[in-house]
Amino acid sequence: MRERFGTSALARFAGSHEGRLLAVTLAVVAGLSVATTGFLTVQNLFDLLTSYAFLGILAAGLLVVLVAGGIDISFTATASVAQYLALSLANAYGLGWTTTFALAVAAGVACGLVNAWLVDTLRVSSIIVTIATLNIFYGLLVFVTGGQYIYALPDWFSAGIFWFETVDAEGVSYGLNLQILLLVAAFALTWLLLNRTTIGRQIYALGGNRDAARRLGFSTRRLTFFVYGYMGLMAGLASLAQAQLAQSVAPTVLVGRELDVLAAVVLGGASLTGGVGSVLGTVLGLVLLAAIQSGLVIVGVSSYWSQLCVGLVILLSVSSTALTLRRRAGRVSA
Amino acid sequence: MAAFLELQRISKRFGGVRALCDVDLALEAGEVHCLVGENGSGKSTLIKIIAGVQPPEPGGRIVLAGEERTRLTPAESTRLGVQVIYQDLSLFPNLSVAENIAIGLHLGRPRSVDWRAIRTAAEAAMARIGVALDPDVKVETLSIADRQLVAICRAMAAEARLVIMDEPTASLTRHEVDALLDLVRELKRRDICVVFVSHRLDEVMEVAERVTVLRDGRKVGTYEAAEMDDHRLALLMTGKEFRYDLKDVDVSEQPVALAVEGLTRTGDYEEVSFTLRRGEILGITGLLGSGRTELALSLFGMNPPDAGTIRVKGREVTLRSNRAAIEAGIAYVSEDRLTLGLVLEQPIAANLVVTILDRLAGPLGLIRRADREAAVTGWIRDLGIKVSNPANPVRTLSGGNQQRVVLAKWMATRPRILILDSPTVGVDISAKDGIYEIVKRLAAEGVAIIMISDEIPEVLYHCHRVLVMRAGRLTGAFRPRDTSEAALRVAVNA
Numbered sequence: 001m002r003e004r005f006g007t008s009a010l011a012r013f014a015g016s017h018e019g020r021l022l023a024v025t026l027a028v029v030a031g032l033s034v035a036t037t038g039f040l041t042v043q044n045l046f047d048l049l050t051s052y053a054f055l056g057i058l059a060a061g062l063l064v065v066l067v068a069g070g071i072d073i074s075f076t077a078t079a080s081v082a083q084y085l086a087l088s089l090a091n092a093y094g095l096g097w098t099t100t101f102a103l104a105v106a107a108g109v110a111c112g113l114v115n116a117w118l119v120d121t122l123r124v125s126s127i128i129v130t131i132a133t134l135n136i137f138y139g140l141l142v143f144v145t146g147g148q149y150i151y152a153l154p155d156w157f158s159a160g161i162f163w164f165e166t167v168d169a170e171g172v173s174y175g176l177n178l179q180i181l182l183l184v185a186a187f188a189l190t191w192l193l194l195n196r197t198t199i200g201r202q203i204y205a206l207g208g209n210r211d212a213a214r215r216l217g218f219s220t221r222r223l224t225f226f227v228y229g230y231m232g233l234m235a236g237l238a239s240l241a242q243a244q245l246a247q248s249v250a251p252t253v254l255v256g257r258e259l260d261v262l263a264a265v266v267l268g269g270a271s272l273t274g275g276v277g278s279v280l281g282t283v284l285g286l287v288l289l290a291a292i293q294s295g296l297v298i299v300g301v302s303s304y305w306s307q308l309c310v311g312l313v314i315l316l317s318v319s320s321t322a323l324t325l326r327r328r329a330g331r332v333s334a
Numbered sequence: 335m336a337a338f339l340e341l342q343r344i345s346k347r348f349g350g351v352r353a354l355c356d357v358d359l360a361l362e363a364g365e366v367h368c369l370v371g372e373n374g375s376g377k378s379t380l381i382k383i384i385a386g387v388q389p390p391e392p393g394g395r396i397v398l399a400g401e402e403r404t405r406l407t408p409a410e411s412t413r414l415g416v417q418v419i420y421q422d423l424s425l426f427p428n429l430s431v432a433e434n435i436a437i438g439l440h441l442g443r444p445r446s447v448d449w450r451a452i453r454t455a456a457e458a459a460m461a462r463i464g465v466a467l468d469p470d471v472k473v474e475t476l477s478i479a480d481r482q483l484v485a486i487c488r489a490m491a492a493e494a495r496l497v498i499m500d501e502p503t504a505s506l507t508r509h510e511v512d513a514l515l516d517l518v519r520e521l522k523r524r525d526i527c528v529v530f531v532s533h534r535l536d537e538v539m540e541v542a543e544r545v546t547v548l549r550d551g552r553k554v555g556t557y558e559a560a561e562m563d564d565h566r567l568a569l570l571m572t573g574k575e576f577r578y579d580l581k582d583v584d585v586s587e588q589p590v591a592l593a594v595e596g597l598t599r600t601g602d603y604e605e606v607s608f609t610l611r612r613g614e615i616l617g618i619t620g621l622l623g624s625g626r627t628e629l630a631l632s633l634f635g636m637n638p639p640d641a642g643t644i645r646v647k648g649r650e651v652t653l654r655s656n657r658a659a660i661e662a663g664i665a666y667v668s669e670d671r672l673t674l675g676l677v678l679e680q681p682i683a684a685n686l687v688v689t690i691l692d693r694l695a696g697p698l699g700l701i702r703r704a705d706r707e708a709a710v711t712g713w714i715r716d717l718g719i720k721v722s723n724p725a726n727p728v729r730t731l732s733g734g735n736q737q738r739v740v741l742a743k744w745m746a747t748r749p750r751i752l753i754l755d756s757p758t759v760g761v762d763i764s765a766k767d768g769i770y771e772i773v774k775r776l777a778a779e780g781v782a783i784i785m786i787s788d789e790i791p792e793v794l795y796h797c798h799r800v801l802v803m804r805a806g807r808l809t810g811a812f813r814p815r816d817t818s819e820a821a822l823r824v825a826v827n828a
Contacts, residue, residue: 012470196447198440205426205437212424217408217441275428 053179061234069274112232207274371548415495427474597642617793620803665749
């Protein structure tokens with residue numbers, strides 16, 4: 001009766017956004033590997049993971065907000081606040097890992113809850129609210145700190161972690177560092193949240209049909225607090241990953257990168273209207289972004305071109321999704 | 335049989351407005367009950383009270399599944415077996431069929447999702463009422479009819495004992511309505527009480543046993559469905575007598591406004607020929623997919639034909655765009671007024687003049703406010719649109735009044751030929767009557783009108799001539815006084 005009735009999971013995946021994205025990503029990676037010798041090396045992959053961890057952790061948080069039908073622009077400011085607060089207190093009071101992380105996460109969640117409270121009570125679109133809070137958080141931070149960098153970080157923090165260290169034939173060592181660990185943890189946690197908990201499914205439901213979710217008795221208020229709080233949590237974690245990598249706290253360098261994160265998540269298939277998006281898609285979106293940006297640098301193209309390239313890829317990705325949807329809609333109405 | 339739900343002296347006010355006044359209602363297990371009334375009669379308020387969404391005024395009494403209450407909460411109402419299927423179905427388009435059906439399993443304190451339990455619950459609910467849908471597809475890929483099945487399965491999964499369906503047939507084709515009614519019979523066999531809230535009764539009456547009529551917040555009465563007919567129901571709902579008869583106007587002497595000869599668009603319709611005279615109301619009826627809407631769109635330049643000729647006032651025209659059609663004096667009022675006919679968030683006034691901006695524009699292309707206001711007031715008066723302020727968004731108007739705004743918008747282009755596609759879908763009886771009045775008046779003023787509808791009484795009682803379309807061809811022409819509803823129904827379905 002219906003031909004799609006028998007469609008296998010594999011065929012369904014191939015036709016999905018994630019399926020097409022995987023194909024494109026593999027093609028780009030394959031192309032770069034053939035064109036250069038430096039791209040597909042273990043060292044480069046570890047370097048990429050480490051340097052894109054900051055964006056990736058934030059992307060995991062933003063994905064959850066987008067799925068719920070909201071958007072957050074303020075997370076880079078949140079991360080700046082969390083970073084500064086946690087590490088300056090760690091310096092002042094000689095705090096350890098646990099307390100420092102707890103502080104960063106608490107600061108992030110607090111900022112997230114402010115966003116949630118504003119979105120929920122003002123009922124203004126979240127993009128406006130978070131553009132405002134981006135400026136407020138950032139403005140306050142720069143005012144209080146005078147924009148001063150912190151270069152002297154606690155020794156244990158500067159040293160970071162390096163687990164499962166292995167050394168290859170050329171004497172280069174690899175291992176699990178703080179960035180990779182946090183990145184993997186952020187994606188794993190987000191995957192579990194979205195696919196394996198009732199809260200995650202309620203978040204999808206909320207993004208898919210807000211009125212219906214409310215009628216069913218889901219607490220839209222509590223979910224709003226949860227998703228923006230979760231974004232804050234991720235911003236807190238990302239901020240420490242970034243500070244550890246940069247070996248400094250710079251209140252002014254994070255703000256401005258929010259669009260990179262948004263690009264990765266949207267490239268990954270998340271919809272700005274809510275209800276759609278997956279961790280796999282976001283991971284692929286991030287990988288594609290990283291491959292293009294770093295790959296072009298390795299090939300020797302100027303970074304301006306790589307920006308242009310990223311723009312084109314986003315445009316192509318979005319229009320291919322829109323075209324598929326339109327074709328599908330056309331078939332149904334015909 | 336004991337009543338499953340008994341309501342006594344239920345009243346509700348909103349501010350100073352009485353929405354419900356001393357309404358009694360008893361519903362029995364395994365009964366199919368119709369709740370009818372015009373917009374604003376209190377139907378939705380009554381449903382909200384049963385669903386626990388709104389509390390009634392003190393003094394009333396609710397007995398649901400043997401438990402007595404003065405009011406219900408949504409959770410309690412659900413626990414006692416009440417499920418409301420709202421007109422928008424409240425589904426999650428981005429989630430799978432299985433998850434939509436078993437969405438109730440996500441309620442309660444946060445915990446991990448048992449996907450197997452969700453699938454089992456969904457399959458059990460579907461199996462119980464004989465629905466076969468792929469549990470893994472997303473609801474957004476389903477047709478409206480299939481989505482409705484999902485909503486009903488969800489009610490089943492929630493152990494419903496009373497299912498209230500708000501306007502369930504509004505967007506279904508006849509065939510789909512039949513399938514729905516079969517399903518309702520199945521629910522009835524399982525001793526589930528079904529309440530239909532509907533405007534379109536001819537269909538629902540086939541399964542309903544009793545009908546409760548509300549008017550202005552009061553209960554007019556509960557009647558046996560067997561002794562009810564359209565005419566009596568209209569009288570009970572509105573308190574007014576509607577006489578559906580069209581004076582047999584002889585238009586054979588009038589000049590031909592539109593002549594269509596051998597019009598064909600492969601796949602849509604074939605060899606369509608007819609003439610339409612000045613002042614004539616020509617009905618075209620047929621099933622969904624018979625080609626009626628495609629034909630109308632061709633006449634409006636939006637679906638160019640492959641072969642055949644269209645003559646307007648004797649002159650052959652080629653209609654390659656709707657602009658060309660408007661210039662030829664043809665106007666088209668779409669089937670779906672909400673998505674195609676109006677910009678809902680824009681003011682009523684802006685919607686009214688959008689088709690004649692060119693004409694209103696003065697030098698430099700600017701529009702004088704006075705001209706614009708004169709045009710707007712004129713149309714509001716002429717079509718009797720009930721408007722508190724033309725600056726309000728169209729969204730704030732009732733369905734019937736929105737329909738009039740669409741009509742006014744097109745009448746403003748001074749068409750000689752007006753095509754109305756299902757002009758009264760989703761409009762209640764009084765408003766329908768208002769629209770028929772306007773159509774009649776326009777015809778009397780010399781406009782040639784084509785009225786497309788799948789409601790047989792609509793074309794039978796309001797047109798001078800009826801053409802039947804089947805599988806892309808015109809298969810019959812009828813004069814209303816020489817035919818009957820039954821004969822037309824046969825011609826349409828044959």
